[in-house]
Amino acid sequence: MEFIEQLKQKARGNKKRIVLPEGLEERTLRAADIILEEDFADVILIGNPAKVQEEARRLELKSISKACLVDPENHDKMEAYANMMVEIRKKKGLTKEDALSLIKNPLFLAVMMIKAGDADGEVAGADNATGDVLRPAFQYVKTAPGISVVSGAFIMILKDKKFGDDGMMVFADCAVHPNPTAEELAEIAVATGRTTQAIAGIEPRIAMLSFSTKGSAKHEMVDKVVNATRIAKEMAPDLKIEGEIQSDAAIIPEIGQKKAPGSDIAGYANVLVFPTLETGNIAYKLVQRMAGAEAIGPVLQGMAAPINDLSRGCSVSDIVNLVAITANQAGGL
Numbered sequence: 024m025e026f027i028e029q030l031k032q033k034a035r036g037n038k039k040r041i042v043l044p045e046g047l048e049e050r051t052l053r054a055a056d057i058i059l060e061e062d063f064a065d066v067i068l069i070g071n072p073a074k075v076q077e078e079a080r081r082l083e084l085k086s087i088s089k090a091c092l093v094d095p096e097n098h099d100k101m102e103a104y105a106n107m108m109v110e111i112r113k114k115k116g117l118t119k120e121d122a123l124s125l126i127k128n129p130l131f132l133a134v135m136m137i138k139a140g141d142a143d144g145e146v147a148g149a150d151n152a153t154g155d156v157l158r159p160a161f162q163y164v165k166t167a168p169g170i171s172v173v174s175g176a177f178i179m180i181l182k183d184k185k186f187g188d189d190g191m192m193v194f195a196d197c198a199v200h201p202n203p204t205a206e207e208l209a210e211i212a213v214a215t216g217r218t219t220q221a222i223a224g225i226e227p228r229i230a231m232l233s234f235s236t237k238g239s240a241k242h243e244m245v246d247k248v249v250n251a252t253r254i255a256k257e258m259a260p261d262l263k264i265e266g267e268i269q270s271d272a273a274i275i276p277e278i279g280q281k282k283a284p285g286s287d288i289a290g291y292a293n294v295l296v297f298p299t300l301e302t303g304n305i306a307y308k309l310v311q312r313m314a315g316a317e318a319i320g321p322v323l324q325g326m327a328a329p330i331n332d333l334s335r336g337c338s339v340s341d342i343v344n345l346v347a348i349t350a351n352q353a354g355g356l
C-alpha cells in the first residue's frame with residue numbers, strides 16, 4: 024500500500040483533531056473536504072463560519088458540514104486563551120490587551136487551542152510564510168522536553184528505487200533552523216532518525232553530510248559536522264550514524280566503499296542530514312524538481328505538539344498528506 028495511504032489508515036483507527044487556521048483559503052477548504060470525506064481526522068477550520076460555508080457552497084464541497092468551525096473574532100474561549108498567553112509570556116511583558124488582540128490572529132488561536140487541549144495538531148502555511156506559522160508555535164507550544172531546536176524533515180519518494188529504502192529517503196533540516204551549532208546539528212540528526220522510524224517506518228542509516236569524507240578536507244565547517252556526528256552518536260547509541268561524509272559517498276556504494284572503507288552506511292544512507300538550512304533547502308528542492316521526487320513535508324520535529332508548515336506553493340494533496348502525517352504524530356510520536 025502507498026506510504027500515505029498507510030498513514031491515513033493508521034490515523035483512521037485513532038482519529039485526532041487537526042486545526043487548519045487558514046479556513047478561508049481555497050486549497051485548505053478543498054483539502055478539508057477530502058480529509059472529512061476520507062474520514063481519517065476531525066477537522067477544525069478557523070474562519071468566519073458564514074464565509075467558510077459560503078465558500079464551501081461556491082466550491083461545491085459536500086463534507087465541510089462535518090468540520091468544526093471556529094470564528095477567530097468571536098468564540099467563547101477567547102478570554103481563557105488570552106489569560107493563558109499572558110501567563111506563558113509574562114516574562115516577555117505580554118499584556119492582556121496584547122493577548123486579546125493576538126488571539127484574533129488564527130495562527131495564534133490555533134496554537135492556543137492545542138495548548139489548551141482543544142486540538143491535537145495544526146497544519147498551516149498555504150497562505151502564510153514559514154516564520155509567521157512557526158513563531159506562535161515556538162512561543163506558546165515550545166519544544167519537546169530535552170529538545171532545544173525544532174527542525175523540518177522531508178520524506179523524499181524517489182523515482183529511482185536504488186536509493187534509500189526502495190526509493191524512500193529522509194532529508195533534514197530543510198525548513199527551519201538556518202545555521203545550527205554542532206550540538207544543534209546532533210539534535211537534528213537524532214530527531215530525524217526518530218521521525219524516520221515513526222513516520223517513514225524504516226530503520227534509519229544516517230549520513231552527516233559535509234564537503235569532506237573522513238578527514239579528506241580541513242575546515243571549521245567540517246569540524247562542526249565531525250563534532251555533531253560524535254555528539255549524535257553519544258545521544259543515541261541505538262542509531263546508525265556516519266560522518267562526516269560527502270553526498271556521493273553517502274548514496275553510491277562504490278564511492279562509499281572507496282572514501283569510507285568498512286562503513287556499513289556509506290553508499291547505503293537513507294537519511295541525509297545537511298550541515299545548514301541553506302544546503303538542505305536547496306538540495307531537497309533540486310531533487311524534487313530535477314529528479315521528479317515526491318517531497319512530503321516538512322515534518323516538523325522537536326515541537327511539544329505536532330504543528331506542520333506548508334509551502335505557499337502547496338497543492339491540495341500536499342495539505343491532505345501533511346494532515347495525515349500530523350494526525351500520526353499526534354497519535355503517538
Ligand code: ACO
Pocket residue numbers: 153154155157158161162166171172173174197198199200201304321333334
Ligand atoms: N527551534 C526552537 N525554538 C526556536 C527556533 C528553533 N529552530 N528558532 C527560534 N526559536 C524560538 C526562540 O528561542 C524564540 O523564543 P522566545 O520568544 O520564547 O525567546 C522564538 O522562537 C522567536 O525567536 P526569534 O529568534 O525571534 O525567531 P525568528 O523569528 O527570528 O526566527 C524562524 C525563527 C522564523 C523559524 C527563523 O529561524 C527562520 O526564518 N527560519 C527560516 C525559515 C524558512 O524560511 N525556511 C525556508 C522555507 S520552508 C520551505 O521551503 C519548506
